[in-house]
Amino acid sequence: MPALTALGRVYEDTKRKAKAIETYNRVLALDPSNKSARAGIDFLKAN
Numbered sequence: 001m002p003a004l005t006a007l008g009r010v011y012e013d014t015k016r017k018a019k020a021i022e023t024y025n026r027v028l029a030l031d032p033s034n035k036s037a038r039a040g041i042d043f044l045k046a047n
Contacts, residue, residue, distance in 0.1 A: 005034065012043075020040065
């Protein structure tokens with residue numbers, strides 16, 4: 001999952017919020033306990 005999580009971060013850093021959330025959700029579908037993806041979604045939804 002590291003590559004997919006990193007892709008989510010790239011989307012986040014380039015202000016592509018919807019794509020970042022979509023990517024983080026893909027990570028969570030494969031690994032429900034992934035803390036980085038969960039934190040990314042929480043951050044994006046709060047901002």
